[in-house]
Each structure stands twice: as structure tokens, then as C-alpha cells.
Amino acid sequence: MKECTKCKSNEYTNKSLVMLINECAHPLCRNCVDNLYARNAAPCHVCGRVLRKNTFWEQVFDDPLIEKENNVRKRLKKIFNLKEDDFPTLQDYNDYLEQFENYVFNLTNDELVEETEGVVNEFREANAELIEKNRKRLDEDQLWVLDQLKQEREQKKRIMDSQAADLMAANDKKAAIVDHKAIIDELKNSQAPAEQILDRERKRQIEAEMEQKEEAERKKRQQKADANRKRAADQISFSMGKRGAETGFVYRPPVIHINGPDLPPMDRLEELGYLQHMRAPRSEALAGGFEAALGAARALIEARVDLLIF
Numbered sequence: 001m002k003e004c005t006k007c008k009s010n011e012y013t014n015k016s017l018v019m020l021i022n023e024c025a026h027p028l029c030r031n032c033v034d035n036l037y038a039r040n041a042a043p044c045h046v047c048g049r050v051l052r053k054n055t056f057w058e059q060v061f062d063d064p065l066i067e068k069e070n071n072v073r074k075r076l077k078k079i080f081n082l083k084e085d086d087f088p089t090l091q092d093y094n095d096y097l098e099q100f101e102n103y104v105f106n107l108t109n110d111e112l113v114e115e116t117e118g119v120v121n122e123f124r125e126a127n128a129e130l131i132e133k134n135r136k137r138l139d140e141d142q143l144w145v146l147d148q149l150k151q152e153r154e155q156k157k158r159i160m161d162s163q164a165a166d167l168m169a170a171n172d173k174k175a176a177i178v179d180h181k182a183i184i185d186e187l188k189n190s191q192a193p194a195e196q197i198l199d200r201e202r203k204r205q206i207e208a209e210m211e212q213k214e215e216a217e218r219k220k221r222q223q224k225a226d227a228n229r230k231r232a233a234d235q236i237s238f239s240m241g242k243r244g245a246e247t248g249f250v251y252r253p254p255v256i257h258i259n260g261p262d263l264p265p266m267d268r269l270e271e272l273g274y275l276q277h278m279r280a281p282r283s284e285a286l287a288g289g290f291e292a293a294l295g296a297a298r299a300l301i302e303a304r305v306d307l308l309i310f
Helices: 030-036 064-077 090-108 113-126 128-134 140-189 194-234 283-287 292-304
Strands: 019-021 041-043 050-052
Touching: 019 030, 019 064, 064 090, 090 113, 113 128, 140 194
Parallel strands: none
Antiparallel strands: 041 050
């Protein structure tokens, strides 16, 4: 539930409530923002950070921390916009992505803020030329989206052309019926020889059939080219490509420091009787990978955490 941290109004007491939030992630309703920031700049009522009125934006998520993370990620993404081919190895690129996530975490949770901002500024100064270059480049995902949009436009154009061709064929069929009646009337009323009239109409019919055959061949070639293009697009692989020899990822289980008695192994919880009173999960949860041992392990951690801290 969204609630103003200043006047304490919420969505239930005020149906027309509009919440605004800033980079410090302390939300305010629109009325409080108008009152507190009437002079366009004022300190935050919670943390004291000087904020400007025009930097507030409308809150979308209920959790202000998510809004703050999105804002931090958007700001850092303009600086850390290097692509995979800017690094010599895949490992270097993965390390770069991991560092980016660490910076986002630090700034979102107000940990090592000054050090992180210093590292970000150093990176921006050291790679200013490369950052400016990458702002004008599209990554593989963006190129794929553009290609899909182009194919969609071409498909719509083909459908419209096909509908127009069908309409033209129907009109030609109606015109042919009218032409037959006109020929009969001309044979009745014209002074010209019947053979001359029939030869002229026969020549016109042959030309129309040739045009239809050429149009059918053109459509067939177009469909074949579209099918080949679609097949080539489906075969495009956005894999990392050949890289230098890299060491495989080795999974290491996390070490949980609970400051309490040791936990029993996950695979022995049922054997030791910890699952006797656990409610069996639904089939939908089992399909998603959940099992009763996870709930039991969480309860054991909560029961033992920090018991031996003193």
C-alpha cells in the first residue's frame, strides 16, 4: 500500500492519491511535494538531502526501494554501456557485468556510496570516448527487435497486397462476364466481320492470361524469398561465438553464518523427522521446483539464528 511519509495519507483514505518519489527513495504525495518544494529546492524531510522539485517522478511500484534501484540502474546504464566485443574475453565481460551489479547494489542500499561514486566517475573519465561511441550503437537484442519489426511490416504489406490482388481478380471476373455480354451485343449490331471481333477478343484474353501468369510467378518468387529470409533469421545465433579458452564455472555452496547450532543437511531433513508436520506442497509448487524441505530449512534457520551470538 502506498502511503505518504509526511502526511500519512494512503490509497484507502484518498482514492485520488498520487505518490511522487525522488532519488533518495522517500515517497511523498503530490500535495506535500507542492508544499515542501514551493521554492523548487528543499531538504528531504527524512534524510535531509537537498532535492529539487523537478526531479520527482510518479511512483509506480509499491516498494520505494525498487523505484530507487530502477533510477540508479538507468543512470549507471548510460555510463556502463560497453558491449561484449569491447572486451578481449568473455570472462572479462562477465566480470564487468558483475561489477555493474555491485555498483547498483551499493548505491541502492547506501553502502560505500562515496567510494562507488568515485569508481563510477573514474570509469566515465577513463572510457569517455568509448562510452560516447557506444551510445550510438545498438546491441544484439535491439538489432533483433528492429529486424522483427521490419519483418512484421513486410508481412502486413504482403497481406495488403494479397487482399488487393484478390479484389482485383474478383473485379476482373465480373468484367469478363460483362465483356461476354458486350461481345454478343457487338456481334448482333456491328457491321464488322464476326471473325475479326472474335480474333480481337481472343488476343485480349491471351494477353490477360499472360499478365496473370506473370503476376503469379512474381508472387511465387516473393514468397520463396520471404521464406528463405525467415529461415535465415531463425538460424541466426546470438551466441557468444568462439572465445579463448575459459575455465568452467564451479559451483560452491554458500556458507551461511547463523551464529547458532549447526543445521542438519537438506537431504536428511525427512530422515530426521523434520518434515512430519510440514504441509505437503501443491502440485503447482512442485512443478516450479518447491519442496517441503525448503520450508523446513527456513524454519530451522529462523529458530537457530543468532542463538550463540552472546
